[in-house]
Amino acid sequence: MQLSGRRIGQIRQILGLTLVAVAAVLIAINVSGNLQLKGLSLSFDFLGRPASFDIPFKLIDFNSRDTYARAALVGLLNTVLVAVLAIITATIVGVSFGTFLLSPNPLLRRTSMMFVEMIKNTPQLLQVLFWYVVILRQLPSARESYQPLANVYLNVRGLFLPALQMAAPNGRLWLAWAAIGALVALLLYGMRQLFVVKRVERNKLIAVAGGLAAVAVISWWISAVEVSLSRPELRGFNFRGGVQIVPELIALWVGLAIYASSFIADLVRGAVLAVPKGQEEAASALGLKHGQTLRLVKLPQALQIVVPPLVSQYLNITKSSTLGIAIAYPEIMTVLGGTTLNQTGQAIETMLIIMGVFILLNLIVSALMNRYNRHVALQGHA
Amino acid sequence: MFGSTWCRLVLTATLALWGGTGMAEAQTLAQVKQRGTLNCGVDTGAPGFAVKDDKGKWVGLDVDFCRAIAAAVLGDAEKVNYVPLTAKVRFTALQNGEIDVLIRDSTLTFTRSTQLKLTPVGVNFYAGQGFMVKKSLKAKGVKDLNGATICTITGATLELNIADYNRANNVNVGTLLFEKLDEATVALESGRCDGYTDDTGSLAGARSTMKKPDDWEVLAEVISKEPLGIHMRQGDEQWANIGRWILGASITAEEVGITQANAEQLAKTSENPEIRRVLGVEGDFGKMLGLDNDWALKALKTSGNYGEMYERHFGAKALQLPRGVNNLWSKGGLMYSYPFR
Numbered sequence: 114m115q116l117s118g119r120r121i122g123q124i125r126q127i128l129g130l131t132l133v134a135v136a137a138v139l140i141a142i143n144v145s146g147n148l149q150l151k152g153l154s155l156s157f158d159f160l161g162r163p164a165s166f167d168i169p170f171k172l173i174d175f176n177s178r179d180t181y182a183r184a185a186l187v188g189l190l191n192t193v194l195v196a197v198l199a200i201i202t203a204t205i206v207g208v209s210f211g212t213f214l215l216s217p218n219p220l221l222r223r224t225s226m227m228f229v230e231m232i233k234n235t236p237q238l239l240q241v242l243f244w245y246v247v248i249l250r251q252l253p254s255a256r257e258s259y260q261p262l263a264n265v266y267l268n269v270r271g272l273f274l275p276a277l278q279m280a281a282p283n284g285r286l287w288l289a290w291a292a293i294g295a296l297v298a299l300l301l302y303g304m305r306q307l308f309v310v311k312r313v314e315r316n317k318l319i320a321v322a323g324g325l326a327a328v329a330v331i332s333w334w335i336s337a338v339e340v341s342l343s344r345p346e347l348r349g350f351n352f353r354g355g356v357q358i359v360p361e362l363i364a365l366w367v368g369l370a371i372y373a374s375s376f377i378a379d380l381v382r383g384a385v386l387a388v389p390k391g392q393e394e395a396a397s398a399l400g401l402k403h404g405q406t407l408r409l410v411k412l413p414q415a416l417q418i419v420v421p422p423l424v425s426q427y428l429n430i431t432k433s434s435t436l437g438i439a440i441a442y443p444e445i446m447t448v449l450g451g452t453t454l455n456q457t458g459q460a461i462e463t464m465l466i467i468m469g470v471f472i473l474l475n476l477i478v479s480a481l482m483n484r485y486n487r488h489v490a491l492q493g494h495a
Numbered sequence: 496m497f498g499s500t501w502c503r504l505v506l507t508a509t510l511a512l513w514g515g516t517g518m519a520e521a522q523t524l525a526q527v528k529q530r531g532t533l534n535c536g537v538d539t540g541a542p543g544f545a546v547k548d549d550k551g552k553w554v555g556l557d558v559d560f561c562r563a564i565a566a567a568v569l570g571d572a573e574k575v576n577y578v579p580l581t582a583k584v585r586f587t588a589l590q591n592g593e594i595d596v597l598i599r600d601s602t603l604t605f606t607r608s609t610q611l612k613l614t615p616v617g618v619n620f621y622a623g624q625g626f627m628v629k630k631s632l633k634a635k636g637v638k639d640l641n642g643a644t645i646c647t648i649t650g651a652t653l654e655l656n657i658a659d660y661n662r663a664n665n666v667n668v669g670t671l672l673f674e675k676l677d678e679a680t681v682a683l684e685s686g687r688c689d690g691y692t693d694d695t696g697s698l699a700g701a702r703s704t705m706k707k708p709d710d711w712e713v714l715a716e717v718i719s720k721e722p723l724g725i726h727m728r729q730g731d732e733q734w735a736n737i738g739r740w741i742l743g744a745s746i747t748a749e750e751v752g753i754t755q756a757n758a759e760q761l762a763k764t765s766e767n768p769e770i771r772r773v774l775g776v777e778g779d780f781g782k783m784l785g786l787d788n789d790w791a792l793k794a795l796k797t798s799g800n801y802g803e804m805y806e807r808h809f810g811a812k813a814l815q816l817p818r819g820v821n822n823l824w825s826k827g828g829l830m831y832s833y834p835f836r
Contacts, residue, residue, distance in 0.1 A: 151590055151728075153612060166654040167661070167813065169644070169669055176659035249685035266669045269686050274530055325810070349642040350689055351669075360669075360687065441646075441671045451583070452672065453651040458611045 129480045144461070154265040157466075159457045160185070166452055170359045176299050181453055189450030189470060195365050195444060196431045198475070202370035203423040203430060206378025212412075214382040217403055225378070232375035238436055241368030245440045248360045255351060264344045264355070273345035281338045288336035295329040342403075361442035367433065373430050384415035416489050428475045443469055503765045511820060522594055523727075523734040524785055527568055529773060535561035535593035539579040542700030543721075543816070544600040544620075545810045554575045557598040559804045560725065563741050564596065567786060572797040586611050588808045589728060593646035596738060597726040600653055602694065603631040607726070616725035619753045619801075620696055621829050623819045624656050624715030628690035629710060635717045641666040646688035647777035648672070653692055656719040679703065694721050699814045737784050737822050744773055744791040748800035755799030762792055763804070780835065801830060 137310030148154055160182040172190045175183060199227050213225035232240070250267055253259065254495060258268040266273040306313055388411045394440055396406040435446035445467060454463045503742035504641065514612070515648055534603045537557050545555040553561075553575075562572040577593050586607070589597045600622075603606075603615035619816060628634050637660065641682060649672040657670050671688055673679035682688050690715050698713050707710055725742060728737045748754070751770050753761055762774040771777035781788035798804055807814040822828025 152611065153590070166658050167670060169671055177662060245678070246681055249681060249687050251686075254686045329692060336528060350640075351532060351642055351644065353642075364809075438674050441673045441682070443672070447649070447672065451674070454653075455582055458586050458607070 139161055148461075155461060156459075157462055159453075159459050159462070161479065163455075164453070164456075166456070168448065169441075170357075170362065170443055172405070181457070184453065185449050185466065188445035191362075191442065191448075192431075192434050192439075192444040192446075192470075193474070194341075195435050195437065195442070197371065198366045199373065199430050200427050201368035203367065203373035203377055203426070207372060207374035208381050210374060210378035210379025211385070212407060215385055215407065227464055229375045229378050232371055233379070233444045236434055237368070237372045238439060240372055241365060241436045241440060244368045244371075245361070245364035248364050252360070258347075266352060268270065269360065270351055270357070271360050271364070273352045274356045274358070276342045276343045276354075276356040277343065278341050280340050280341070282337050283337060285336040286338065288332045289338040292329045292333035293338065295325050295332070298349060299325040299329065313346060358448060359442075361437065361440050364440055365437045365444075368432055368436070369430050370372060372424050372433075376426055376429075380419050380426070381415065385411050385418040387418050388414045417486075420482065420486040421487060424486075426477055427478050427482065431474050432471060476486075514568040514792065515736040516601060516813060523731045523757055524568065524737065526580060527595055531569065532574045533561065533568065533596070534576045534578055534594040535564070536578045536580045536588055536599055537561065537584060538599045539581055540602055541697055542703070543696055543814050544578075544580075545598075554808070556620060556774070556808045557600060559798040559807070560598050560745075563745065564738065566797040567741055567790040567794040568737065571788070586726075589613065589726060592728070595727075595734070596712070598724075600694065600723045601726060603724045603726070606651070608729075612729045613726045614729050614735045616727050616735055617742040618724040618829075619721040619742060622696045622721040622723055624653060624692060624719040624721055625695040625698050625717045626690050626692050626714045627702055630712050631710070632689060634690075634714060637666060637668070637714065637718055639664055640668050640690065640691045642668075643689035644669040644671055644687070645690045645692050645760040646671050646673060646682050647692045648676060649674060652719065652721070657692065660718045671735070676701070676704075680722050680754040696809070696814075696816065697830040699771065699809075699816050700783065701722065702812075733785055740780075741794050742782060742793070743832040743835070744794060745798070745801040745804065746823070746830050747773055747835060748791075748795050749802040749830075749833070753795055753800060755796060755803055757793045758792055762789075769835055 145155055154437045161180055163178050164181045165177050165182040165358055166184070168175055168184060168187050170191065171187045172194060173187060175187045199269045210225050210229060213221050214229065215220045216225075229372040250268065252269040255270050258273075260266055263274040279286060279432045283290060299322060302325065306318055344353045345352040345357070386405070391407055392410055392414065401409065435450075437444040437452060440448045441447070450467055454460055457463075502827065510670075534550070535558075537553065537555070540546050540592075541555070543555055544557045545553060546774055548554050558577070561573075561575045561577065565575045566572040578588065580588055580594075581597060583796075585597055585601060587600055588594050589612075590611070596616075598619070599611075600620065602606070603618065606612050608615050616698055626634075626637060628640065628643075632639070632643075634640055645657065654670050654672060659669055661667055670692075671682065673682065678687075683691055691698070693701060694716060695713070702708050702711050702713060715738060725738050727738055734769065748758075751767065753770060753773065757775065761770055762776055765771055765776075767773070768777065771779060774795075775781050775788035775790065779788060781790045784790065787793075787833060799807075805818060807813065818828065820829045824831040
C-alpha cells in the first residue's frame with residue numbers, strides 16, 4: 114500500500130502526540146509515586162485556606178483572612194499591572210530612541226546609541242535595583258513630602274493621589290461599573306466612527322450610541338451610587354486615604370521599561386533600515402523631508418517587520434516582572450513563590466501554578482499581537 | 496542573587512519528581528556512615544547560628560550541633576558537608592534526602608510536623624519575633640507601631656505573626672517583604688520602612704550591620720514564640736533519637752557540670768551515675784542508639800555543653816544577647832533535657 118505524503122505527515126504527528134502524552138502520564142505517575150513515598154501528596158487544597166498574611170499593594174480588596182487563591186489573584190493583577198505599564202512605556206521610549214538612532218543629527222544619534230548600548234549590556238536585575246535605590250535615596254520622608262499639586266504628595270513611601278470612591282448603599286455597585294463600562298464602550302465606538310470608519314451609517318450610529326448612552330445613564334441611576342473624593346492625609350507614620358503608588362511599582366516599571374526599550378530601539382532601527390531604499394528615494398523625489406519620510410513612508414512599512422520580534426520583547430517584559438521579588442513588589446512570584454511557598458511548603462504546586470500563569474499570560478500577549486500583526490500585514494504590499 | 500535559590504528549588508523539585516524509588520527512609524544512620532560525611536542543612540548566613548568566618552569556616556550555634564552529630568556518629572567533627580539553604584528550599588531539601596538533618600534557625604510548628612512530615616527533634620534556641628525601630632520613633636511597644644511599615648525578609652512565620660497580631664489587637668502594622676537582607680537594609684536606611692522584624696536572635700546581628708547602630712533599638716516586646724530547632728525527616732525514629740539525645744546530652748552536660756575541657760577527665764574519674772551514663776562509662780546507651788558507647792563524650796569534646804555553645808556565639812564576647820529563656824530550667828530558663836536513664 115502506498116501512502117501519500119500528506120498521510121505520512123499525519124501519522125508522524127499522531128505518533129509525536131502519543132509520545133508526548135505518554136511522557137506526560139509517566140511523569141505524573143512518577144511524581145505522585147515519589148511524593149507518596151515521602152508521605153506527601155500533590156494537592157491544591159491549600160489554595161482554599163486562609164492566607165494569614167497581608168499584601169502591601171493591591172488592586173482588589175484583600176486582608177489576611179482571605180484565601181491563598183485570592184492572594185495569588187492579587188499577585189497576578191499586580192504582575193499584569195506592571196507588565197502592561199512597562200510594555201506601553203517601553204514601546205513609546207523604544208520607538209522614539211529607534212528613530213533617534215536614524216537621525217541625521219550626529220549629536221542626537223550618538224547620544225541615543227550610547228544610551229541604547231549602555232542599557233542593553235547591563236544586567237536587568239542590577240537596573241531594577243538601581244532604580245529602586247535611586248528612587249528611595251532621592252525622595253524625602255513622609256513629613257517632608259513634595260507637594261506638586263493640591264492633595265498630591267510625593268515621598269519615600271510613594272506617590273499619593275486623591276481618589277474617587279464609589280459607595281452603593283444598596284449593594285448595586287456592579288451596576289455603577291456597568292454604567293462606566295457602557296460609557297467607555299460609547300467613547301471607543303465614537304472614536305472609531307470619527308477616525309477609522311470612512312462612511313458613517315447615520316441610523317446605525319444613532320442606534321448604537323443612543324443605546325449605550327441609555328444603558329450608562331439608567332444603570333448609573335438605578336445603582337444610586339454615591340461618589341466621594343478621598344484625599345491623602347498624613348496621620349501618624351503614613352498617609353491614609355487616596356491612592357498610594359508604591360516606589361516598588363515605579364522602580365520595577367521603570368526598570369523593565371527602560372531595559373526593554375533599548376532592545377525595541379534596535380529593532381525599530383533595523384526594521385526601518387530594512388525598508389527598500391527605493392522607498393526613501395521616491396519620497397525625497399516627491400520633496401518629503403527626513404521626518405516626513407520616516408513618519409509617512411518608512412515607519413508604516415517597518416511596522417510589518419517589527420511586530421513579530423516586538424512580541425518576544427513583550428513576552429520578556431512579562432516574564433521579567435518576576436524581578437519584583439527582589440524589591441518587595443508583591444507580584445505573583447513574590448506572593449506565591451515567596452510567602453505562600455514558605456508558609457505551606459507546597460513547592461511543586463506553587464511552581465506549577467506560576468508556570469501555568471506565565472504560559473497563559475504569554476499566550477494571551479502572543480494572540481493579541483498576532484491579531485495586530487495580521488491587521489498591519491494586510492495593509493501592506495505583500 | 497536569587498538565581499541560585501531558584502536553581503536549587505528547581506533542582507530539589509526535580510529530585511522530588513524523579514528521585515529514585517530506592518530512597519529508603521529508615522536508614523539514614525547507615526547512609527551517613529557509608530558516605531562518611533554528614534550532610535547538614537544550615538542557614539546561608541545568620542550571625543550566631545551559622546555564618547562563615549573570615550577563614551571561610553562555618554561557625555555558629557547550629558554549626559556546633561552539626562559538628563556534635565558528626566563527632567558522635569562518625570567520630571570526626573570535621574566530616575560535615577554544610578549545605579547552606581534559604582528559607583524557601585530548606586524543607587524540600589530535607590524531604591528529598593539532600594540533607595540528613597536541618598539545623599537552620601527554623602521554627603518548629605504544627606504544620607511543619609503534620610503537613611510537611613518533618614520530625615521536630617528538639618529546640619536549640621528559644622526566640623521570639625521582635626522589632627528593631629528607629630530610636631527617634633520613641634515606640635515603647637509594638638502597639639505604638641500602628642500604621643507603620645515594617646521591612647522584613649520573606650520568611651515563613653514573620654509576616655503571618657504580624658497579620659495575627661494586627662487581627663488580635665485591631666491595629667495595622669504593614670509589612671514589606673524582601674528576598675534579601677541587602678535590599679531590606681537599603682529600604683530601612685532610606686526611611687521606606689519604619690522598622691525591621693525578625694527573630695530576636697537575628698535582630699542583634701541585623702542591628703550591628705546598620706550604618707549607625709546607635710540610631711536603632713530593639714523593642715523588648717516580642718509578638719510570637721519561635722522555638723528554633725532541629726528538623727529531621729519522619730519515618731526514621733533511630734536517626735531522630737540520635738539528634739534528640741545529642742541535644743539532650745548537651746543540656747544534661749551543662750546541668751551536671753560536664754564541659755568541653757573536663758569531659759575526658761570526668762569519664763575516667765567521676766562516680767556520679769548520671770555523668771557516667773552520659774559519657775558511656777556505665778550502661779550501653781550508645782548501643783541503644785546504634786552508636787559507639789562514647790558517642791556523647793565525642794560530641795561534648797567537640798562542641799562543649801549547651802551553655803558553652805551559647806556563650807561562644809551569643810555571649811558577652813559575641814552578639815551580647817542575654818541568656819534569658821535559653822538558660823537552664825534550674826536557672827529560670829526553658830532548657831530542659833529528658834533524663835538519661
